Amino acid sequence: xxxxxxxxxxxxxxxxxxxKQLLASAISGQRRVSIGDDLVSEGSRPTVSTLMVxxxxxxxxxxxxxxxxxxxxHVAGDFVDLHAxxxxxxxxxxxxxxPCVVTMAQHTALRxxxxxxxxxxxxxxxxxxxxxxxxxxxxxxxxxxxxxSQLAHLICELYVRLKAVHRTDGASFHFPLSQVEMADVxxxxxxxxxxVLQRFRKAGVISWVNQTVAIHDWSRLQEIxxxxxxxxxxxxxxx
Amino acid sequence: xxxxxxxxxxxxxxxxxxxKQLLASAISGQRRVSIGDDLVSEGSRPTVSTLMVxxxxxxxxxxxxxxxxxxxxHVAGDFVDLHAxxxxxxxxxxxxxxPCVVTMAQHTALRxxxxxxxxxxxxxxxxxxxxxxxxxxxxxxxxxxxxxSQLAHLICELYVRLKAVHRTDGASFHFPLSQVEMADVxxxxxxxxxxVLQRFRKAGVISWVNQTVAIHDWSRLQEIxxxxxxxxxxxxxxx
DNA sequence: CGCGATCTTGATAGGGTTCAAGGTCCGTGG
DNA sequence: CCACGGACCTTGAACCCTATCAAGATCGCG
Numbered sequence: 001x002x003x004x005x006x007x008x009x010x011x012x013x014x015x016x017x018x019x020k021q022l023l024a025s026a027i028s029g030q031r032r033v034s035i036g037d038d039l040v041s042e043g044s045r046p047t048v049s050t051l052m053v054x055x056x057x058x059x060x061x062x063x064x065x066x067x068x069x070x071x072x073x074h075v076a077g078d079f080v081d082l083h084a085x086x087x088x089x090x091x092x093x094x095x096x097x098x099p100c101v102v103t104m105a106q107h108t109a110l111r112x113x114x115x116x117x118x119x120x121x122x123x124x125x126x127x128x129x130x131x132x133x134x135x136x137x138x139x140x141x142x143x144x145x146x147x148x149s150q151l152a153h154l155i156c157e158l159y160v161r162l163k164a165v166h167r168t169d170g171a172s173f174h175f176p177l178s179q180v181e182m183a184d185v186x187x188x189x190x191x192x193x194x195x196v197l198q199r200f201r202k203a204g205v206i207s208w209v210n211q212t213v214a215i216h217d218w219s220r221l222q223e224i225x226x227x228x229x230x231x232x233x234x235x236x237x238x239x
Numbered sequence: 240x241x242x243x244x245x246x247x248x249x250x251x252x253x254x255x256x257x258x259k260q261l262l263a264s265a266i267s268g269q270r271r272v273s274i275g276d277d278l279v280s281e282g283s284r285p286t287v288s289t290l291m292v293x294x295x296x297x298x299x300x301x302x303x304x305x306x307x308x309x310x311x312x313h314v315a316g317d318f319v320d321l322h323a324x325x326x327x328x329x330x331x332x333x334x335x336x337x338p339c340v341v342t343m344a345q346h347t348a349l350r351x352x353x354x355x356x357x358x359x360x361x362x363x364x365x366x367x368x369x370x371x372x373x374x375x376x377x378x379x380x381x382x383x384x385x386x387x388s389q390l391a392h393l394i395c396e397l398y399v400r401l402k403a404v405h406r407t408d409g410a411s412f413h414f415p416l417s418q419v420e421m422a423d424v425x426x427x428x429x430x431x432x433x434x435v436l437q438r439f440r441k442a443g444v445i446s447w448v449n450q451t452v453a454i455h456d457w458s459r460l461q462e463i464x465x466x467x468x469x470x471x472x473x474x475x476x477x478x
Numbered sequence: 479c480g481c482g483a484t485c486t487t488g489a490t491a492g493g494g495t496t497c498a499a500g501g502t503c504c505g506t507g508g
Numbered sequence: 509c510c511a512c513g514g515a516c517c518t519t520g521a522a523c524c525c526t527a528t529c530a531a532g533a534t535c536g537c538g
Binding site: 067068083125126129138233 | 298306308311322325328330331353360361367369370372374377378379382384425427469470476
């Protein structure tokens with residue numbers, strides 16, 4: 001169950017066998033979460049951090065007037081709430097966007113790692129830093145890009161991240177979000193989401209049917225998105 | 240020069256004298272940066288992390304079509320690029336929004352801390368996690384709040400953060416951004432920024448003149464913003 | 479086969495952008 | 509000491525992107 005996490009961490013730096021064992025022993029249990037259920041709920045003070053093994057999940061916040069904004073999308077190999085290890089209280093909910101399989105890392109075990117395995121600690125820290133880098137790119141896309149560019153950027157990001165954990169199939173990937181959920185990611189209405197999407201389909205850049213996104217013209221998509229994957233830190237170097 | 244940093248870290252957890260000394264010995268030099276100059280430039284691979292001693296700075300990204308989006312505002316006590324310690328390459332620029340005084344922490348020293356001072360390491364990690372929490376709140380505000388609410392939220396956030404490092408004066412604080420810069424924070428046009436602001440002034444919620452923001456009706460501002468400061472983790476507890 | 483969820487489309491309204499111009503403030507130099 | 513220029517703020521008007529409301533179409537599942 002740790003394969004996707006190892007794949008991702010190894011995109012950043014080498015992982016020793018000992019470190020793999022440390023992670024393996026920090027992890028325990030396996031849980032299935034049905035679509036629509038919270039993996040972790042807002043305001044809770046978890047004593048474990050949840051690691052995605054399979055499926056899609058999202059961090060989200062609800063606003064006073066009934067709106068929802070998704071602030072992150074998580075896939076296999078992602079810790080959905082590693083930050084709660086130190087933040088203690090979760091400032092957002094985490095919902096399963098598809099049936100999910102997850103496993104748990106005890107905070108006591110993470111604490112042990114932070115006490116005795118500095119390099120592994122830095123890699124976990126880095127993982128949360130990449131979360132932050134992704135957040136920043138979302139902010140830029142929301143604030144200063146067209147909605148088309150924003151959508152294109154998100155698709156590029158997801159493709160690169162999914163590829164790293166072997167969840168792509170050629171130029172396409174399974175993507176089980178509804179258009180309403182996607183609208184909550186981009187911060188737009190569902191109607192507009194649909195219209196932006198259709199322009200993409202008509203232009204032949206991507207298709208998105210049957211919960212499958214297929215990229216037909218990567219270079220054009222990347223150009224529309226103004227996408228540079230550097231921020232994901234998928235370059236193996238000493239950390 | 241470390242006072243603001245200590246104040247902020249102590250909002251999260253107790254700092255031992257030894258940890259203060261470690262930080263003090265990690266820091267060296269002092270630099271003044273003129274308004275408009277980059278503290279650190281995009282794409283660089285810094286070997287030090289820059290700590291704000293005085294002034295205001297912003298992380299920003301430029302888009303292909305000439306736009307600018309500010310993704311974070313930094314004040315005294317903030318590391319503007321602590322994440323570059325592990326990310327290695329900076330994915331954004333950092334500009335001085337006012338004359339700034341900064342000091343530097345060598346990455347080699349930070350690495351030593353991460354090897355031998357686990358609790359302090361966790362506090363530094365936490366500092367970057369709070370950055371992430373702030374990012375998430377910006378995303379929510381950009382995506383699902385009115386521009387008035389977004390502005391209100393930002394002012395609440397800045398007030399609480401500045402108060403933690405003793406940079407407030409009663410219900411007001413020095414705030415040297417221009418309206419154009421503020422527009423680049425919120426992701427709106429400068430004209431609209433001005434109009435949102437004026438509605439606030441006329442409603443008597445805040446005033447913003449002479450580079451000074453004064454909050455006249457905190458509870459109303461907080462209500463408009465739907466602001467809950469929990470995400471800043473200013474609750475001292477073991478981390 | 480029928481129903482709910484999702485997707486699609488049309489029409490209307492409003493928030494926000496852009497363009498443009500006038501006003502204010504302040505530092506600089508004559 | 510005052511004129512000048514630049515940066516910033518303010519205001520108006522037209523236009524466009526996007527939200528909202530509403531209804532019809534399609535899909536998937538029991």
